[in-house]
Amino acid sequence: MKKNRKAIALLSGGLDSRLAVKMMLDQGIEVEAVNFVTVFCTCTAKSSCKSEARKAAEDYGISLKVLNATDEILEAIRNPRHGFGRGLNPCLDCRISMFRRAGKYMEETGAGFLITGEVWGERPMSQRPDALRTIEKESGLDGLIVRPLSAHLFEPTIPEREGWIDREKMMAIEGRSRKPQMQLAAEIGVNDYPCPAGGCLLCDRNFAARLKSLLAEDPHPAIAEIQSLKLGRLLYSSAGRRIMIPRDEEESKRLSALARPGDLFMEAKGHMGPTAVIKNVGSSETSGADAGGSAATSKAGASGSAATSKAGASGADIDESTLLEAAALTARYGQGREEKSVTVAWWPAGGDSAEHSTLMASPADGWKLAESLRRE
Numbered sequence: 001m002k003k004n005r006k007a008i009a010l011l012s013g014g015l016d017s018r019l020a021v022k023m024m025l026d027q028g029i030e031v032e033a034v035n036f037v038t039v040f041c042t043c044t045a046k047s048s049c050k051s052e053a054r055k056a057a058e059d060y061g062i063s064l065k066v067l068n069a070t071d072e073i074l075e076a077i078r079n080p081r082h083g084f085g086r087g088l089n090p091c092l093d094c095r096i097s098m099f100r101r102a103g104k105y106m107e108e109t110g111a112g113f114l115i116t117g118e119v120w121g122e123r124p125m126s127q128r129p130d131a132l133r134t135i136e137k138e139s140g141l142d143g144l145i146v147r148p149l150s151a152h153l154f155e156p157t158i159p160e161r162e163g164w165i166d167r168e169k170m171m172a173i174e175g176r177s178r179k180p181q182m183q184l185a186a187e188i189g190v191n192d193y194p195c196p197a198g199g200c201l202l203c204d205r206n207f208a209a210r211l212k213s214l215l216a217e218d219p220h221p222a223i224a225e226i227q228s229l230k231l232g233r234l235l236y237s238s239a240g241r242r243i244m245i246p247r248d249e250e251e252s253k254r255l256s257a258l259a260r261p262g263d264l265f266m267e268a269k270g271h272m273g274p275t276a277v278i279k280n281v282g283s284s285e286t287s288g289a290d291a292g293g294s295a296a297t298s299k300a301g302a303s304g305s306a307a308t309s310k311a312g313a314s315g316a317d318i319d320e321s322t323l324l325e326a327a328a329l330t331a332r333y334g335q336g337r338e339e340k341s342v343t344v345a346w347w348p349a350g351g352d353s354a355e356h357s358t359l360m361a362s363p364a365d366g367w368k369l370a371e372s373l374r375r376e
């Protein structure tokens with residue numbers, strides 16, 4: 001096999017991947033890095049995996065390619081061949097698709113193998129020894145994934161057998177303790193690494209439940225829909241519609257920005273409070289002005305008719321009970337929560353909020369609904 005001392009590193013910027021890169025650079029290997037991001041990353045914008053990876057790439061003077069793997073991970077969730085972890089995390093399928101993509105990049109760039117910071121047995125689902133073998137085989141990269149931190153626990157890879165890299169200079173780290181990595185970091189001069197704080201929302205059971213419900217409603221949701229699941233309180237009306245109530249002003253702004261055609265906004269008039277969003281209830285092409293529908297003049301509460309109707313002139317295909325329940329909740333979470341009744345305005349996303357419809361809502365009913373409706 002032709003000698004090839006160029007490698008692609010899967011770089012998150014955390015300690016393990018930094019160590020793997022440094023060990024290869026110390027062996028004189030030419031390294032380029034790829035970093036995968038998805039809509040499910042929990043890192044904040046200020047300290048994201050992407051910027052940790054970028055920092056690490058800069059520290060080591062290597063180039064970095066950032067790849068978005070959201071489509072692949074969603075496909076893996078829809079069709080998990082290897083099941084889920086504790087949430088909706090299809091880690092094996094996810095890793096297989098990421099490795100496939102990294103393998104493609106390896107070919108495009110003329111590199112000879114991949115390197116990762118994976119550690120034998122460190123993560124329960126994707127770093128079990130049998131899982132690591134499965135990932136290798138199913139990604140079509142058999143013998144081409146070098147794991148410098150645990151290399152001695154695996155059969156020698158092609159780059160080791162061919163003498164492109166020195167197996168003796170790699171390690172046999174296993175398990176979940178990070179002490180060996182920290183010791184190695186001190187020995188080889190890897191100093192500035194982040195705490196292992198980042199993660200993936202798919203492992204969070206609460207978020208997983210929200211996502212599962214959304215995918216049941218729409219197997220191919222827009223990214224904005226997924227983003228909105230990270231925010232606010234999510235309640236389901238008696239008719240199963242999603243009602244999102246932001247917890248503060250920041251969430252109000254973000255949820256409103258993520259609203260899509262077909263969503264409805266709701267706000268209490270004359271009282272500070274949240275801008276609630278009723279998701280996916282119709283077209284935004286028509287205005288919510290001059291709603292003459294029955295809901296627009298009803299007293300809100302749990303007692304409204306559940307008959308499906310075109311609510312007002314908004315074009316929203318919303319059942320009346322959802323409209324009434326959402327209004328009561330909007331009143332309950334606003335500063336008019338102690339009032340007997342509150343006027344609530346509603347209008348379609350993309351419509352003009354100045355030309356809205358109104359209805360009267362009872363905050364007391366909202367308190368009861370907050371306890372009785374399904375929430376995720």
Ligand code: SF4
Nearest residue numbers: 089090091094200202
């Ligand atoms: S934790 Fe999330 S990003 Fe990581 S392998 Fe599992 S599903 Fe993929």
